[in-house]
Amino acid sequence: MDKKNIIKEYTNGEVTIVWQAAKCIHSANCVKNNPDVFQPKTRPWIKPEASSTEKIISTINTCPSGALTYYMNDAEGKKHESKLKMG
Numbered sequence: 001m002d003k004k005n006i007i008k009e010y011t012n013g014e015v016t017i018v019w020q021a022a023k024c025i026h027s028a029n030c031v032k033n034n035p036d037v038f039q040p041k042t043r044p045w046i047k048p049e050a051s052s053t054e055k056i057i058s059t060i061n062t063c064p065s066g067a068l069t070y071y072m073n074d075a076e077g078k079k080h081e082s083k084l085k086m087g
C-alpha cells in the first residue's frame with residue numbers, strides 16, 4: 001500500500017475536510033488549533049462533527065503544507081456527501 005497516494009475526506013455535512021497524506025509534514029498545527037477534531041492517535045483521526053464549521057476552516061488555514069484543504073458541500077460543482085442535518 002502506498003501511503004503517499006492516500007487522500008481522505010471527512011465531512012460534517014456542511015464542510016468537507018480533505019487530507020492528503022503525502023503533503024502532511026506532521027507539524028501538528030491542526031492538532032494544536034483544534035484537538036477535538038484532529039486526533040492523530042485515534043481512527044478516523046479527523047472527527048469533523050466535533051467542532052463548528054468556522055473553526056474547522058480556520059484550523060485548515062493554519063496547515064503549513066497544504067495537506068489540509070476543504071470545500072463547502074453546497075459549493076457549485078462539488079459533490080454532496082451524505083446529507084446530514086444542516087446547521
Ligand code: SF4
Pocket residue numbers: 023024025026027028029030031062063064065066067068
Ligand atoms: S497542520 Fe497540516 S501538515 Fe500539520 S499535521 Fe496537520 S495536516 Fe499535517
